[in-house]
Amino acid sequence: MIPGSFAYHRPTSVKEAVSLLAQWGDDGRALAGGHSLIPMMKLRLAMPAHLVDLAGISELKGVQADGNDVVIGAMVTQHELVASELLTAKVPLLRETSLQVADPQVRYVGTIGGNVANGDPGNDMPAVMMCLGASYHVTGQGGESRIAARDFYQGAYFTALETGNVLTAVRIPVPPAGHGYAYEKLKRKIGDYATAAAAVVLTMAGGKVATCSIGLTNVAETPLWAEEAAHILVGSTLDAATVKKAVAAAEAITAPATDARGPAHYRTKMAGVMLTRALARASSRARG
Amino acid sequence: MNDMTPTSAERAAKLEGMGCKRKRVEDIRFVQGKGNYVDDLKLPGMLYGDFTRSPHGHARVKRIDTTKAAAVPGVVAVLTAETLKTVNLAWMPTLAGDVQMVLADGKVLYQNQEVAFVIAEDRYIAADAADLVEVEYEALPVNVDPLKAMAQGAPVIREDIKDKTDGAHGKRKHYNHIFSWQSGDKAATDAAFQKADVTIKEMIVYPRVHPCPLETCQCVASFDKIRGELTLWGTFQAPHVIRTVGSLISKIPEHKIHVIAPDIGGGFGNKVGAYSGYICSIVASIVTGRPVKWTEDRIENLSTTAFARDFWMEAEIACTKDGKVTGLRCYTIADHGAFDACANATKWPAGLFSIITGSYDFPAAHVLVDGVYTNKAPGGVAYRCSFRVTEAAYCIERAMDIMAQKLGMDPAEFRIKNLIRREQFPYTSATGWQYDSGDYHTAMNKAMETVDYKKLREEQKAKRDAFKRGETRELMGIGVAFFTEIVGAGPSRACDILGIAMFDSAEIRIHPTGSGICRLGTKSQGQGHETTYAQIIATELGLPADNIMVEEGNTDTAPYGLGTYGSRSTPVSGAATAMACRKIKAKAQMIAAYMLEVHDDDLEWDVDRFQVKGNPERFKTMTELAWAAYHEVPPGMEPGLEAINYYDPPNFTFPFGAYICVVDIDVDTGATKVRRFYALDDCGTRINPMIIEGQIHGGLTEAFGIAMGQEIHYDDEGNVTTASFMDYFLPTAVETPHWETDWTTTPSPHHPIGAKGVGESPNVGGVPCFSNAVNDAFAFLGSTHIQMPHDHWRTWTAAEKLGLHG
């Protein structure tokens, strides 16, 4: 219940935050919404000597359109994401996913940046970002860079975000108008991490799948981009036989943990079931 | 008398007595955040205690080094078993005749067992220091499987009693054996099985779960060296028992111990017994001379305090081919963890489990229970269990469904055929219980008609056909449970806790101006006693309920009682309340006769007054009589208007109910949706229907959690894997179904107001109803028994085994 001691810093700019994080290295952690980090600190699974609170950095807030992309500040909360008319209009998958994350209190405080940067295989947004082909703006002492979500996740709590760097924004290419989308999440109760979840974005043309992208949550040490499964579906009418093949391809890349949610083989099967249902819902929403 | 005079009914309504939905008195402070819970208490100079706990499930403790911990600035003391031995408190007696380590003495026997107690100026320092106590362990082989506890060569859990063949409840047949207990007639039962046309046998497991009240266990101990007095505030469902036991083990005289249970944030049986934290806080206060507060966090609560169930029941039913039950047999292994810390009455090491014949007329029955030790947390009796009645009800209700399935009979029809009939009451069961009253067939018919049971079965048949044709991937299940439970412990001939008979008490004092105070030996943890006992008094004495203050929990002022658990408050203290009222009423009658200058027998009672028979304009209200009791009593009579009653119930009470639920199971994920849950309860006289309904809602929600996902799970290494809210399934408002409640009223003939108690019924009846529904969904495919909990993966696995995933 009681965290260990730490020194608290509250920078007012990204530059200052980066400087602090670089200074403290592995002894420092960025604090975003805190609803992943602080519970870990209370169980003493994490004991950073320095916390760098990003809440005072206004550059990290805000949702804007930038050409064909939307750019979401890392400190935008799930609540703000749900309320954003821009995102609801352009990338409705985000709102659908966000409403399945945790509970109202956590959504008021939890940030998109925290959810994508933590590397926790249970977080929902990473697979969604992989599905959308999003990229992350990262700032370090060496300057700014972008890392594709599909290249970001390396292992449980292990990402391409190096020590001393801050994820400042999430950039998402807006899917075409008339796209279909769904985030289908099986969970033991509302707010739980997924037993398995599937994110789908697709477009249809003449009754056939023109483009398709699939992300899977919590069925491996990292979120998964099911490239092969999506590829199988392109050109099909989402007929049962093709969907079955895609499901098999998706199942094949899973390696879930056995935990209280169920044994590994069950969770693999559930990834397939969630994918099937997400495809059905996405296609019912698609126009074309 | 004229048109302006209020009628009897109007006067009665104003009193807000029994039967009305009186709004709760305690709510006024709770909705304003002004409850008074243990952790709200701050005393000058107060210190905080925290535990260092074992990561191992079974290990020798080779060495404990408290130097680093003691050196942390702000740490005042560190206790280990060595310290406690100097005051003979390294071990404490349990409520079940066993002994339990307060702090690890040479060994640890379950994960998170207490090893050292750090006392510091604030809770943050205590937490830091608890991490710095260095313990050297030597791991030992672990056993968490109760079915393997009595195997040859099984790890010895209790070295302290290894060679003792005499246990607290008779002979021990193995070093990990605790007791054997049996009830019923073995010979008659064996004969019934030999002759039977049809029998079933099934291992029915009720997994280990935990009552998990929202407030964890806590206390503040304050020993006054000058006076030699101990004051102990705590989450105590049985404050007087804590005082007596505390005196016996600490040797502080009982009159110098003040135990106070303030507002408690839920108990559900988790807060009956004494925990290490209480003992260590008391010792710490004595040692430091300052008050010491101990609060546990949730993981500590779930992994070390009174768990519930863990009963492995092999049940058998013998039956005629046309569906009349002839015999019931059950052999149970009861996993008590490392110490038998069950809160059971002395003579009942397996509680009231022999209620297992339930609502059915079994001519013969025999039950045998073997309790065993494993490397798990101690306990067993908790969570609205009525002393193992939840286990018994689950067993019989599942077994009846399994037998109905074998006979090809509808589960409701099979029950109706075997329900005890109204004319058989008072009914003596094959295990010797005398059920006080019941009208089961009326209740069952009402339930079935209300849900249109016949139509549900028709719908189910159509859905099953559709499933077979591949038109749906959902299976519909209908769960039926007709439970009888046994509460109100209990008659002194049968029930005692560590030798103290299980009576209970009410002391009522009426003030000159006609209001009053009632103090009782029970202790509410949310059941609304401040509201309901006043309703009894209002009806009995004709004084407005709002004029009666109800107090519980302070052992200096409350008459002795055994506390609140097992739905005993209404049956026992509710009876004491009525009896004390009647003593007061008898005295008031004499005063009234004196004032009205008539004979006692010339008076009759009407709602709130004694009036002269045939001359009702001549009356004295109870309010007037209260004043008179202090102003001018008849010659020779003592002034004042008060009475106390210690009630030794002549029998238990037997609430019952008919529950029916409908579920729809998604075969491809194993997720179950509860479509409808109808609960009909008969708790005898209903004191406050609003509070009864609230108890049912809460108990059904607990039952839902238990049946659909709760488990305190240990892996083979003794790690408890479900000890936080990340995994222990507590439903939110989203998952929790809508509850429909209904009732019949069959008063208890032996209870002064006919009331039976109701708090535990919904957990007793709810769990089998849910479990029967899930099992029923798959029964047409040949499945006989799927074990709880019915979480997604287990239900899916059952479907997989039946070949439903193609």
Added chain:
Amino acid sequence: MAKSQVSMKVNGQLIEALVEPRTLLIHFLRDQQNITGPHIGCETSHCGACTVDLDGKSVKSCTVFTVQANGADIRTIEGMANADGTLHALQEGFREMHGLQCGFCTPGMIVRAWRLLQENSSPSEEEIRFGIAGNLCRCTGYQNIVKAIQFAAAKLNGVPFQEAAE
């Protein structure tokens, strides 16, 4: 560890204090400021018994460091009553509808329900249940809590309250 100066408004009162950075807001409120309405029911941020309203958001105060709340405007159950001292419609509703038993979840539940009604002044039953999914109750089974919130919504909207039939 060196302490930090914090200042914040709690239930309309300005509070200034020195705290260790690691001091959780719930402990600051309960232990240091004697605001004991919000409660502690777990340490994994699930139960919601600690819920307060912070800068217009329902927040679990057990998962916030006091230093993070520097400058914040916080409301707890103690600040729920109306300006004239009468009970807020929610407090009244919880009593009318028997939406509490042991009272331990109640402060967090009411404070959350208050913000829920700011978000949505006429929530449906489903919206209420989803809206209080971050607050666990072990006593009531939620059904009467839903009714309590519906009662309050009706009262605040000036419409008659109709209790749904069983």
